[in-house]
Amino acid sequence: MSPTVVPAIPAVHREVRLADQAEGEVTAGHFMIAEVPVPVPGPGQVLVRTRVMAVTAAMRTQMTKVPLPMPSFVPGQALWGAAVGEVVAAPGGGFTPGELVHHPYGWREFAAVDESRVRRLDRDALPTPAAHLSQGATAWGALRRAAEVRPGDTVFITGAAGGVGSLAGQLARRMGAGRVVGSTGSERKAARLRAELGYDDTIVRGAGPIERQLRRAAPGGIDVLLDTVGGEQLPAALAVARPDARFALVGALSSQLGGSGGALTPLELDTGLIITRRVTLRGFGLHAHPDLPREWTEEFGRGLRDGSLSFPHTLLQGIEQAPQALCELTQGRHIGAVLVEL
Known part of the structure; x- marks a missing residue:
């Protein structure tokens, strides 16, 4: 098998930021897309190029001023959420460029992530990388x-x-x-x-x-x-x-x-x-169940391959579609997971 080719790292990338907290219906005006320098990974970090990100209902709650048992999004800063991507730089040596990983910093094309928050994925475990973002x-x-x-x-x-x-x-x-x-x-x-x-x-x-x-x-x-x-x-x-x-x-x-x-x-x-x-x-x-993702991936992979399980989802294309994806989710327009491919 030929080695994975890692594309060159650009100087800048795009991220979706919260423009303003939402009190009523979420609209495109609550978001802004910023072009910023690609982050440089520090000690114990990896640089990941995001390929697919998830959009979930909890993100609607995180856009408000209401006190929550989870961190809220901050106006002027990038949102975050589950994503799948490829390692493009790993100065600490714990990962290898080209590896497929799960990380918690969607809503941006590149992310510098602590190695402890990156989970290695088997490319052959599921038919598509997007399936790793099922709920x-x-x-x-x-x-x-x-x-x-x-x-x-x-x-x-x-x-x-x-x-x-x-x-x-x-x-x-x-x-x-x-x-x-x-x-x-x-x-x-x-x-x-x-x-x-x-x-x-x-x-x-x-x-x-x-x-x-x-x-x-x-x-x-x-x-x-x-x-x-x-x-x-x-x-x-x-x-x-x-x-x-x-x-x-x-x-x-x-x-x-x-x-x-x-x-x-x-x-x-x-x-x-x-x-x-x-x-x-x-x-x-x-x-509270860190062993479950691996157990679920094995079950899901078997079910997808033998046709006994299906993965209902909507896949939008391009980071610029991420705000619209969340708006559509809150409007109840889709069945299954809502994902954005970058």
Whole structure:
């Protein structure tokens, strides 16, 4: 096999900066594209050329003034997020130019990254570099480790058309679930979830009370909830929970994409139901499971190659499309992951 050819490093590159914090709808005016010198890696760092970056709903929340349990984006500075790229310089010797890596500094064409924050990727593990940016590891870990899906379970997945939900329905079915129900924001998306992504039935936000729709879709109740949304869907799921139901909570899209400017709104739950039905509520975050990405990559690679799993995603071209990608995501225009190829 011939050695990887590493292109010459240019003097300048582009990065997307936050122009202003967002209080309402996100528009292109909240971003600006700056041309700046390519960073020089310091001791213990590598220089990475970004090839593909992810755009996620959490980024909408990070654009606000609301205090968050995560760092917020700063006006005048570049945004950041999961990305896949190639090492182009490694002065510390821990990496080799040409290696494919995962790093946390998308939204820029080049990034100087501490070696401890770079994860080496196998080029042959998945069919495309973009597949390394699926949110399937969160779905896989939440369903296997937090909710412990069992054969015959009825599983309810909120935000089923998102990056996590579009894979979670397929994975619940793969784990032996007897019935899989998902929520989404339109009948157009609901039809695709039922036809292509492992869902037996769907509920549509805005088409009537969530609890009533859920009782119709899961008349025997639910055993598992994978919640990416929060809001009114969580108490609705609790109302139809079977004894010993397991709830895995991974996100709060209803706040991140809603009209509250990203504020995380407190939610009232019926503690009597939680106690009498012995419902387990467990928060799940991928950061607490560093072994999961490798486990998920092996499972995902097998599924993609044998056709038992699909990777719904939208791939926009060029860093200048990144602001539009986030705007479209907040408008609910896509199914699956939203990615930008640089």
